[in-house]
Amino acid sequence: MIESKNNEKIKYYRKLRDKKYILKEKKYIVEGYHLVEEAIKKGVALEIILLSGKEYKTNLNTIYVSExxxxxxxxxxxxxxxxxxxxxxxxxxxxxxxxxLDNVSDPGNVGTIIRNSVAFDIDSIVFTNNSVSPYNDKVIRASQGMIFHINIIEDSIENIFNKLKEEKIKIYVTSLIGKDLKNIVKENKYAVVFGNEGSGVSNYSLENADENIKIEMNESCESLNVGVSSGIILYEFKVK
Amino acid sequence: MIESKNNEKIKYYRKLRDKKYILKEKKYIVEGYHLVEEAIKKGVALEIILLSGKEYKTNLNTIYVSExxxxxxxxxxxxxxxxxxxxxxxxxxxxxxxxxLDNVSDPGNVGTIIRNSVAFDIDSIVFTNNSVSPYNDKVIRASQGMIFHINIIEDSIENIFNKLKEEKIKIYVTSLIGKDLKNIVKENKYAVVFGNEGSGVSNYSLENADENIKIEMNESCESLNVGVSSGIILYEFKVK
Known part of the structure; x- marks a missing residue:
């Protein structure tokens, strides 16, 4: 059992809570039984850290630590x-x-969008440079471990738009001034951009996307939560 | 300006933070500029409580108070x-x-469902006895003031099912074992039951509903957030 916070292994684990080290070491830490089990199920868990006195059945290397x-x-x-x-x-x-994700900033919303993306067969989620980190602890928890099931890419909005245009994948943005979701042509290859909770998608996205969509709603309601609107749009693209 | 916490008016306001008094007095308190403005817009604001030194243009009676x-x-x-x-x-x-809402317990989820309900033309939201209170401060905030735009009813699940059956309104429940949302017949008069985040809808609802629906999704994903699934289902009923 490791009882010292200054143990080298423990120091290393603490570093893995920082985005810079996560990307350098290509490892991160998740907390709690549900996430640990999802990670094991998906084959991405490397090592278990367990409170001394607890038991957990696993073939993985287990490090016992004090409270x-x-x-x-x-x-x-x-x-x-x-x-x-x-x-x-x-x-x-x-x-x-x-x-x-074009500057989506709330970790809870990002976790919800990850969960929706897995549910509706999305291949990759691109985090633009100004969005919250996908390895943020709150994002991972809100995704309920679904982050292990999807490919995560971090890139600038300009780079990713260029790649999509090269590969002839149609780019849809969501805004309050677009065409009705029900009536737009939904291609088999698609990228959907979701914007910031307050200010929406960036001007770059608005200007460079192929199609601008909105969800028709009662005029009393100004907008939907971005987790909800992503769910509706990704569902519609899946079942179209 | 009122500077004493023991002032009778202030004592009364504090009582209005409690569900029992809210229902007795038929008044409640909302906080922050956005909610105050939504309440004024909807004509339900009675009185303003303002920090001394601040200014707010309104025809309503304004009570200035110390910090x-x-x-x-x-x-x-x-x-x-x-x-x-x-x-x-x-x-x-x-x-x-x-x-x-059949035992939906997270105030953030309930607020999101209220917002979705206003967006997609729902007339009334019924809170069963074991759901979180609609006048919970976190619910009101998460609804972004949309609670002012919809009729709220508090009743038992048994009473409400009886009323719906009398009025021949079809009752749909959501669960993981229902028919595909895309394929069910969507009536013009409908009630949709959403269940608890952990345990789903109650057995009573499952047994007494007319139709059981689910959202088809990738098998990697166990379930959606109830705020998201309510958004998808209410959208589908609206645009069917």
């Missing part, structure tokens, strides 16, 4: 007794069905 | 400088398009 050490690694106010070190798997292959 | 007094009324960690006393308007008329 104080566990707390020093955790980002939660009340840490659960288990964590896993997970390998960051990603590639640059976009696929045919893509979601682009 | 300490404001804090004593607020449920927020960092109170905004404005609140409104709002009249609780509701009636028992169900309408033709109804949402039923």
């Amino acid at each position: 104080e050490v566990l707390k020093s690694i955790s980002l939660l106010e009340t840490p659960q007794s288990i964590m896993a070190v997970v390998k960051l798997e990603k590639n640059d292959i976009l696929g045919n069905k893509i979601v682009i | 300490e007094v404001l804090k004593s009324i607020s449920l927020l960690e960092t109170p905004q400088s404005i609140m409104a006393v709002v009249k609780l308007e509701k009636n028992d008329i169900l309408g033709n398009k109804i949402v039923i």
Whole structure:
């Protein structure tokens, strides 16, 4: 059992809570039984960190730690007794069905969009440089572990639009001034851009997209939550 | 300006943060500029409570209070400088398009469902006895003020099902074992039941509903957030 917060392994785990190290080491940490199990199921868990005294059946290497050490690694106010070190798997292959997060900033919304994307067969989610990090602890939790099931790409909006245009994938943006979702032509290869909760998609996206869509709604309601609108739009593209 | 937390008016406002008094007095309090403006727009604001030194243009009676007094009324960690006393308007008329919350417990999800319901032309939302209160401060905030735009009913699931059956309104429940949303017949008069985040709809609802629907999704994804699934289902009923 490791009881010292200054143990080299523990110091390394703490570094893995920082985006810079996550990308360098290609590893990150997830907390709690549900996420640990999802990571194991998906084959991305590398190592288990377990509170001393607890038991967990696994073939993976298990590191037992004291409560104080566990707390020093955790980002939660009340840490659960288990964590896993997970390998960051990603590639640059976009696929045919893509979601682009253009400055989406709320981790809960991003987690919900990840969950919706897995539900409706999206191949890749692109995080633009100004969106919240996909490896943010709150994003991972809100995704309910669905982040292990989808390819994550981080790139600039300009680069990604250029790639999509080269591959002739139609780019749809969502805004309050677009065409009715029900009536637009839904291609088999598509990228859908979701924008910031307050200010919507960027001007670059608006100007360079192929089609601008909106969800028709009662005039009393100004807008939907971006997690909800992404669910409706991705569902419509799937079942069209 | 009122500077004493023991002032009778201030004591009364504090009571209005409690569900029992809200229902008795038919008044509740909302916090922050956005909600105050939505309440005024909808004609339900009765009185403004404003931090002394701030200005707010309104024909409504305005009570100026000290920061300490404001804090004593607020449920927020960092109170905004404005609140409104709002009249609780509701009636028992169900309408033709109804949402039923069967033990939905997360205030953020309930707020999102209220917002979706206004967006997609629902007449009434029924809160069953075991759901979170519609006048919970977090619900009101998550609804972004949309709660002022829809009729709220609180009743038992048994009573409401009996009324719906009398009025020949078809009852749909959502579960993981229903028929594909895309293929079910969507009536013009409908009630849709959404269940608890963990355990789904109650057995009573499952057994007594007319139709059981589910959203087809990728098998990697166990379920959607109930805010998202309500958005998809209510959209589909609207545009069918």
